[in-house]
Amino acid sequence: MAARQDAGFAAVVDLDGAPHDPAPAPFHQPVLALTQAIGPQTDPDYLPHLTRVLALSTATTYRLTVPGAAHLTFTDAPLCLPPVPSLVGSADRSDVPGPTAAARLAFLDHTLRGTPGDPAAALTAYGELTVHHACGGA
Structure with missing residues (x-):
């Protein structure tokens, strides 16, 4: 939301988060949204809402949907937490930070x-x- 309110943000990286504003509003900066693989336990509104805002x-x-990722994959949690796939994903814990950082x-x-x-x-x-792709506008 800060990037929508402040043009000083040149880019946005969303780490498996959903926009929480009540009305979908566009970003005016390039956005990279890293998401976990969507499964039966994922909030059914998450991906449609995120997709609508990005569009x-x-x-x-x-x-970018990262294979084997879970919500905490995009932090350093997989290196510290027990290997519980619902928390840290199914990817090898030592392999997790590399692809998301890259x-x-x-x-x-x-x-x-x-x-x-x-x-x-x-x-x-x-x-x-x-x-x-950009829909145009300022």
């Missing part, structure tokens, strides 16, 4: 530093990617 955005957005780096390098190339090509190495 409204005026900059290109990326939703995906964030690829996105931020392109977005903030202008590294040439297509960030989508780099991101597909880390999971299932959905790209929402």
